[in-house]
Amino acid sequence: MKNRALFCALIIALSLTACDGHMPRIFGGGASLECDGTNQCKVDVMVTGCAAGGTQISVNHPKVGVKKGKHNVDIHWNLLGNDYEFPDRAIRFKTGASQFDTPDGNKNNYKLRDLNTVGGEFEYSITVVKKGGAPCATKDPIIINDY
Numbered sequence: 001m002k003n004r005a006l007f008c009a010l011i012i013a014l015s016l017t018a019c020d021g022h023m024p025r026i027f028g029g030g031a032s033l034e035c036d037g038t039n040q041c042k043v044d045v046m047v048t049g050c051a052a053g054g055t056q057i058s059v060n061h062p063k064v065g066v067k068k069g070k071h072n073v074d075i076h077w078n079l080l081g082n083d084y085e086f087p088d089r090a091i092r093f094k095t096g097a098s099q100f101d102t103p104d105g106n107k108n109n110y111k112l113r114d115l116n117t118v119g120g121e122f123e124y125s126i127t128v129v130k131k132g133g134a135p136c137a138t139k140d141p142i143i144i145n146d147y
Contacts, residue, residue: 033061035114037073041066043141045077047084047128050136057128057139066116068146075143077110077126084128084136086110096122099145119146 035041043064049056059077066073079086085107093100099122102113126139 032063032065034065034067035073035075036067036070040076041073042076042078045079045126045128045139047079047081047136050084050128050130050134057126057137059126059139059141062141063144064141065144066114066146068116068119071116073114073116075112075114077105079108079110079128083131085131087127087129087133090127092125092127094123094125094140096120096143096145100143114143114145116145120144 033041033043041064044060046058046060047056048058064075066075077086077091086105086109089103090105090110091100091103091112096118099115099118100112101115102111104111122143122145123140124143126141127136128138129136
């Protein structure tokens with residue numbers, strides 16, 4: 001019985017030392033980008049076709065992390081290629097929309113400010129249209145606050 005209690009205490013101690021209050025860095029399914037406001041936080045958006053489901057839209061950073069304690073971090077999306085463009089409101093949040101403001105941009109670039117006052121994962125969609133405005137596709141990446 002004494003060994004079992006000692007073993008449980010050891011497991012708890014190891015678990016607590018592994019937790020530092022930060023969300024884990026996430027890799028896989030594309031590169032992870034960590035933003036802290038000291039350099040440009042940039043996501044490249046590539047479109048290879050225009051079909052429902054967004055499978056022909058890709059981003060170089062499907063999961064963007066904004067460091068804990070860093071506020072008002074600008075996130076930039078750059079559309080690569082010539083056949084597509086961002087519509088007005090190209091970036092729309094499914095969750096946590098109040099964390100993102102001051103949208104700005106044009107047909108090839110879009111920017112939002114991440115307030116980062118609430119931690120968590122925030123799903124959003126990137127919408128592109130064919131030049132001239134014909135509907136195209138949407139991609140659904142994630143921003144992680146307090147990363």
